[in-house]
Amino acid sequence: MNDTNVRQRKTAYNPIGFVLMQVLNACTKVGQMILGFFAGVGKLSLFTARGIKSCFTPPFYARHIGRQLVDIGYYSLPVVGLTALFTGMVLALQSYTGFARFNAESAIANVVVLSITRELAPVLAGLMVAGRIGASIAAEIATMRVTEQIDALVTLSTNPFKYLIAPRLIAGTLMLPVLVLIADIIGVMGGYAVSVYSLGFLPESYLRQTWDFLQFIDVFSGLVKAAVFGFIVTLMGCYYGYYSGRGAQGVGSATINAVVSSSILILVFNYVLTQVFFS
Amino acid sequence: MIANTKIGKDGAQAKLVLDNVHKSFGQHHVLDGIDLSVPKGKSLVVIGGSGSGKSVMLKCALGLMQPDSGHVRVDGVDTTEYDTEQRNELMKKFGMLFQGGALFDSLPIWENVAFGLLQNTDISKKDARDVAIDKLRAVGLGSKIADQFPAELSGGMQKRVSLARAIASDPEIIFFDEPTTGLDPIMADVINDLIIKCREDLGATTLSITHDMASARKIADNIAMLYRGKIIWHGKAGEIENSNNNYVDQFVHGRADGPIKMDVA
Ligand SMILES: Nc1ncnc2c1ncn2[C@@H]1O[C@H](COP(=O)(O)OP(=O)(O)OP(=O)(O)O)[C@@H](O)[C@H]1O
Ligand SMILES: [Mg+2]
Numbered sequence: 001m002n003d004t005n006v007r008q009r010k011t012a013y014n015p016i017g018f019v020l021m022q023v024l025n026a027c028t029k030v031g032q033m034i035l036g037f038f039a040g041v042g043k044l045s046l047f048t049a050r051g052i053k054s055c056f057t058p059p060f061y062a063r064h065i066g067r068q069l070v071d072i073g074y075y076s077l078p079v080v081g082l083t084a085l086f087t088g089m090v091l092a093l094q095s096y097t098g099f100a101r102f103n104a105e106s107a108i109a110n111v112v113v114l115s116i117t118r119e120l121a122p123v124l125a126g127l128m129v130a131g132r133i134g135a136s137i138a139a140e141i142a143t144m145r146v147t148e149q150i151d152a153l154v155t156l157s158t159n160p161f162k163y164l165i166a167p168r169l170i171a172g173t174l175m176l177p178v179l180v181l182i183a184d185i186i187g188v189m190g191g192y193a194v195s196v197y198s199l200g201f202l203p204e205s206y207l208r209q210t211w212d213f214l215q216f217i218d219v220f221s222g223l224v225k226a227a228v229f230g231f232i233v234t235l236m237g238c239y240y241g242y243y244s245g246r247g248a249q250g251v252g253s254a255t256i257n258a259v260v261s262s263s264i265l266i267l268v269f270n271y272v273l274t275q276v277f278f279s
Numbered sequence: 280m281i282a283n284t285k286i287g288k289d290g291a292q293a294k295l296v297l298d299n300v301h302k303s304f305g306q307h308h309v310l311d312g313i314d315l316s317v318p319k320g321k322s323l324v325v326i327g328g329s330g331s332g333k334s335v336m337l338k339c340a341l342g343l344m345q346p347d348s349g350h351v352r353v354d355g356v357d358t359t360e361y362d363t364e365q366r367n368e369l370m371k372k373f374g375m376l377f378q379g380g381a382l383f384d385s386l387p388i389w390e391n392v393a394f395g396l397l398q399n400t401d402i403s404k405k406d407a408r409d410v411a412i413d414k415l416r417a418v419g420l421g422s423k424i425a426d427q428f429p430a431e432l433s434g435g436m437q438k439r440v441s442l443a444r445a446i447a448s449d450p451e452i453i454f455f456d457e458p459t460t461g462l463d464p465i466m467a468d469v470i471n472d473l474i475i476k477c478r479e480d481l482g483a484t485t486l487s488i489t490h491d492m493a494s495a496r497k498i499a500d501n502i503a504m505l506y507r508g509k510i511i512w513h514g515k516a517g518e519i520e521n522s523n524n525n526y527v528d529q530f531v532h533g534r535a536d537g538p539i540k541m542d543v544a
Contacts, residue, residue: 148381151343155375156395156444157367 047239054161055170061163068171072133072234073178079132080125084183087120088112088190096199108201109209112191117218121183122176123270126229129176130262134237137168138258141241142251150242165242168234176230177223184219221277228273229266236262293355294319294484295452300339300349302332309335311508312349315486317452317501322478322485324495324516326530327505328539333488334378336505337454340486341375342366353452371399374450374483378457380441382429388415388440389425395448414443419469435462442470446477453477455487459494471497492531495519504530506539 095111141164144150153160188210195201237258244254293316302310309332317323327333338344340351342358350359358369382391392411396402402410412422418439429437438461445453458474459467471494477483489495495502496516503513504527512524519531529537 144383147384148377148379149383151338152375152377152381152383154343154366155341155370155373156398157370158394158398159363159367 043243044239047242048235050161051165051169051235051238054159054166057162059162061167064163064167065170068167069175072129072168072171072230073175076125076129076132076175076179077182079128080179080183081186083124083128084116084121084187085190087124088116088187088192089194091115091120091187092191092194092199096195105199105201106205106209108195108199109191109206110213112195113188113210113214114218116187116191117184117214117222118274119222119270121180121187122222122225122229123266125176125180125183125226126233126266126270127263129172129179129230130233130236130259130266133172134233134258134262135255137234137237138241138244138255139251141165141238142244142254145242145244146246146248146250160242165238168238169231172230172234173227174230176226176233180222180226181219184222217277221273224277225270225273228269232265232269233262236265292318294321294353295340295486296350296352296355297336297340298350298352300336300346300351302335302339302344302346308508310339310346313339313505313508313510315503315510315513317484317486319484320478320482321500322474322487322498323501323503324487324489324499325503325505325510326489326492326495328530329490331505332508333505334456337375337456337486337488341373341454342369371395371448372451374445374448374453376438376442376445376453376455376458378460378488380429380434380437382437382441382444384429387426387428388432391429391440392443392447394444399448410447411443414447415440417446417473418443419466435466438462439466439470442473446473446481449481450483452484452486455485455489457488457490459489459491467491467494468497470494474498492533 091112092108095108096105099105099107099111141150144164150160150164153163192203192206192210195206196203240254240258240261244250295315295317297313297315300310300313301308313336315323315325315336325333325336335344339346342351342361346359350357352358353369353372358365361369382388383394386394389408389411390397392414393402393407396407396410397404408425412425415422415425420436420439420443424432424436424440429440432440438458442455442458445455453474455474458470462470474485474487475498478485485498487495487498496519499516501513502516502519503510504524505511506526512522512527514522519527522528522531525538528534529539
């Protein structure tokens with residue numbers, strides 16, 4: 001730091017040299033950023049590979065997997081359920097305003113069920129879980145890193161990948177599809193409630209329209225997305241927690257990074273998976 | 280002054296050897312060629328100022344940190360390049376007391392102490408609990424804290440629980456990172472006695488770090504001093520008063536003026 005300051009002050013008397021120096025400095029910065037990016041990608045890939053491998057090799061910590069299943073699945077239910085409920089309701093309301101203009105109100109049931117199962121339930125559940133679970137995983141593991149509990153695990157002959165990371169990856173990947181299936185049902189019921197009680201639809205015909213148009217692939221693609229998002233959220237939480245910087249600040253930035261990166265990755269992978277399934 | 284930095288040339292006898300170990304963080308060279316050797320069944324105490332790299336040295340010896348260069352040998356076998364599986368196996372020989380305790384805050388005290396036993400042996404939960412309570416008693420803690428959680432204990436108590444965990448599976452080599460820091464003088468002496476007892480009863484080899492000269496004099500067979508990333512002095516515990524080394528003298532007598540300059544504004 002000091003060195004470059006001194007160097008800059010000396011060259012400041014020579015305008016060309018000064019500009020050249022600034023340009024070179026900028027190039028160095030860009031170069032460092034690019035190198036840093038690829039180093040990060042490599043580190044994350046290695047981490048992912050080790051994480052997946054430890055999910056399939058003993059020892060398995062059944063008690064930890066159980067606890068994570070409950071943490072991630074059961075305790076996320078209220079948040080995910082409420083999100084799905086209001087999303088289904090608002091979908092019915094909005095599409096009614098649109099479709100009434102074309103006298104196409106009968107399409108509302110389809111719009112609701114397709115949007116919910118294919119897109120909204122997995123993406124919104126993924127994002128909610130990223131905020132709830134991703135943040136808590138990152139904070140917990142980062143705290144363990146900062147207070148040397150992860151080092152302590154190693155000295156007690158326990159592989160932190162198997163003890164800490166695999167249970168979370170397994171639970172996230174298994175539980176998010178379950179959550180999304182429940183969210184699918186709640187979301188459709190939300191749309192149904194608004195359509196029947198406030199927009200004056202007939203209950204049987206709404207349900208029939210919902211059911212007739214729904215295909216296996218709609219629900220299935222949503223559940224596959226959910227599994228991928230569950231993996232992404234827990235992976236990013238574990239990754240940023242595991243490589244947390246030192247001190248409280250390290251824990252804070254681990255949490256932020258986990259939530260931001262998993263949210264963005266969810267949106268990116270949502271597009272990729274949609275492309276894979278429906279084109 | 281920085282001469283003859285190898286302790287004990289009897290390589291065959293040495294339980295743990297650090298051979299020219301270097302470790303840097305970015306531009307900061309923390310360890311600059313550490314040579315140490317701890318004979319089997321002996322106690323080596325490393326003294327040195329705050330921030331001189333003592334904890335980093337321990338972590339390199341344990342394999343929690345990979346040295347940039349140099350070798351670590353345990354029982355004459357080079358362990359520097361061990362992979363995760365080998366490291367797991369090797370760790371069964373080790374016990375480590377972390378400077379900050381590093382207790383698992385999601386587990387009750389007794390499970391913390393018995394963690395290694397529960398993970399690595401087929402011991403039943405009940406027996407493991409009994410062992411844990413025994414070890415807790417050895418560090419002066421009653422059985423009533425066994426079901427409490429680490430956050431409910433004072434700092435000194437956490438340190439002692441951590442010590443109980445380090446010795447719970449009767450390891451061959453025990454590392455103590457400032458075992459008496461944060462304890463009152465009486466409890467500190469209890470811990471010193473305990474460390475000596477580990478060595479005498481279990482035949483354990485110990486490598487300890489401390490600032491506490493009283494503790495160092497009591498538990499050490501040999502003492503080494505770390506300064507600026509190098510071992511600048513080593514010798515028998517009794518020789519430390521007459522080391523003829525200004526750095527060691529200054530440290531041992533705790534004087535602010537001398538060759539060691541603290542970076543204070
Ligand atoms: N993981 C790390 N990343 C970057 N720097 C580190 C890391 N660990 C230690 N250091 C640096 O290495 C130096 C030595 O640290 P270390 O913890 O070994 O000191 P110490 O001798 O144990 O001091 P103390 O007696 O206060 O515990 C310090 O300057 C510290 O900032
Ligand atoms: Mg230290």
